[in-house]
Amino acid sequence: MLIYNTTFHVEINDARNFVIWLNEYYIPEVEKSGELRNPRILRILSHKEQDSECFSLQWEVEDSAALHHWHTKQGMHLNEEMMKVFKDKIVGFPTLMEVIR
Template sequence: MIVYNVTVTIEENIEDQWVKWMKEEHIPEVMATGYFKENKMFRLISHLKEGEGLTYVVQYFAESKGILNQYITKAAPALQQKTADKFGEKALAFRSLMEQVD
């Protein structure tokens, strides 16, 4: 199992709007691509300091690196652009890949 881990720091004043959009629009669109088996969304609580923004992590689970690479080349650019168009620099993301260790 490969995990596509998206960590997003958002401005506090957009939290409600961003979370609603993620749950109702963005995550369903990502899942509709068919590349992932499941997803999970987390709010980071270990380093919260006033004024530093809020951090969320969304994890998408793919069967293989090959499937994930297909998502990255075929579907991700348009979805990432849609996010950037909606939130701009108020929501900054970085992505990492993790492999499940059995």
């Protein structure tokens, strides 16, 4: 099993709305595909800056082929939606990890 993690750097004034948006729109949309499962949103404490907050959104995914299928079918569209809503107030970068234990 793999973990698909996206770390988001969000301007402090948009952090609360971002988490609400993830919970109310993004996560329910992703769950419709069934390819990414068991979402977790985490606040990152080790990179605290005065004008921003960092969050991690993690999903379980069976393999990289399933992730690629999701990304081309749905992921790119959802990222475009995120940019429409939050514009340049958010930066995200993905990491794909393998569960060893």
